[in-house]
Amino acid sequence: MSTLKIKDHELLPFGLDSKPVMDAYLRELNLDISDYTFAANYIWLTHLSGFYTIIEDTFCFFVLANGDLSMLLPPLGRKENVVRAMQACFRIMEDNNASAGSTKVEYIDESMLGWFVNDIEDGAEIFDPFADYVVERALVDYVYECDDLIGLRGNAYATKRNEINKFTRIHPDHRVELLDPTLHAAGISRLMNHWISERMKYLPAEQTDWYIDGIHYERQAVKRMLRDYQALDLIGLVIVIDEQLAGFTVGERINPKTASVIIEKTDFNVLGVAQFIFREFAKLLSREYGVTHINVGDDMGFENLKKVKLSYRPSQLIPKYTVYQRQV
Numbered sequence: 001m002s003t004l005k006i007k008d009h010e011l012l013p014f015g016l017d018s019k020p021v022m023d024a025y026l027r028e029l030n031l032d033i034s035d036y037t038f039a040a041n042y043i044w045l046t047h048l049s050g051f052y053t054i055i056e057d058t059f060c061f062f063v064l065a066n067g068d069l070s071m072l073l074p075p076l077g078r079k080e081n082v083v084r085a086m087q088a089c090f091r092i093m094e095d096n097n098a099s100a101g102s103t104k105v106e107y108i109d110e111s112m113l114g115w116f117v118n119d120i121e122d123g124a125e126i127f128d129p130f131a132d133y134v135v136e137r138a139l140v141d142y143v144y145e146c147d148d149l150i151g152l153r154g155n156a157y158a159t160k161r162n163e164i165n166k167f168t169r170i171h172p173d174h175r176v177e178l179l180d181p182t183l184h185a186a187g188i189s190r191l192m193n194h195w196i197s198e199r200m201k202y203l204p205a206e207q208t209d210w211y212i213d214g215i216h217y218e219r220q221a222v223k224r225m226l227r228d229y230q231a232l233d234l235i236g237l238v239i240v241i242d243e244q245l246a247g248f249t250v251g252e253r254i255n256p257k258t259a260s261v262i263i264e265k266t267d268f269n270v271l272g273v274a275q276f277i278f279r280e281f282a283k284l285l286s287r288e289y290g291v292t293h294i295n296v297g298d299d300m301g302f303e304n305l306k307k308v309k310l311s312y313r314p315s316q317l318i319p320k321y322t323v324y325q326r327q328v
Helices: 016-026 038-044 079-096 110-116 146-151 155-170 181-201 205-227 273-289 303-311
Strands: 004-006 009-013 049-055 058-065 068-071 104-109 133-145 175-178 235-241 244-253 258-266 293-295 316-325
Touching: 004 079, 016 038, 016 049, 016 058, 038 205, 038 258, 049 079, 058 079, 068 079, 079 104, 079 110, 079 316, 104 110, 104 133, 110 316, 133 146, 146 273, 146 293, 155 273, 181 205, 181 235, 181 244, 181 258, 205 258, 235 273, 244 273, 258 273, 273 293
Parallel strands: 068 104, 258 293
Antiparallel strands: 004 009, 009 049, 049 058, 058 068, 104 316, 133 293, 133 316, 175 235, 235 244, 244 258
């Protein structure tokens, strides 16, 4: 991928060689949001072109779609530099974009939003910090305490415990293994194909096109994850039953105390395997990495996914915001 020139700014291609650069700026923030890592963006950036540049000693990450630039994250760096860089980033997008609606900065952490917006009202959905921009509350990240996911204590987790107990009773010879792309790539590919075919059985006809597009992106994300697993410092587990892979989960450390789940897939037909692998992943992260919290990302606006994530009783919901250019 070539560089992108916008007036006096040269935007460099966002690839694996960008990781140490982005990581250095992320360490200045130490946030718990799942989007604020290199791997989370690199793995899922399969259908868009990514670019970055350094402005005011901040890492500025852009994506190009249909000729228009937007930002998946605000400028990354120290507060005093981020505030100055924000306006420069908007000018870059405005100079390039044909549509003002594409000029936006997404996934702004709530703590960073306070750097740009004063007197945020509790429960407010839209703010007006600048004359030319509007800030909108978007999704929330779901964060859990590892101890809760491991112990599953109390009535609130009774269903989860029952599902795990059924799984271990029906499949006493199951194996839990650390994910190794060399050993498990074929099994993960087979599971993905099976998962897609099972999901299609229950998909409403009007959602078919949307679903097929999404699955294409997800397939590419899994391939990129397996290809660059070691370079991305990922952590993963697989569940094996009768020499067949029945589930896999992949995440990473966001910071020393918080980890994330980036991708997880399990066999629909194996009762309790989803609950089992989630608990085992929490055990691994706590025992081997000293992690105390797990962020499973947002629900992408899907009601069913929201119900599942709420059922695990998150200890924290972290709001994320989008800043748009005001349409005249």
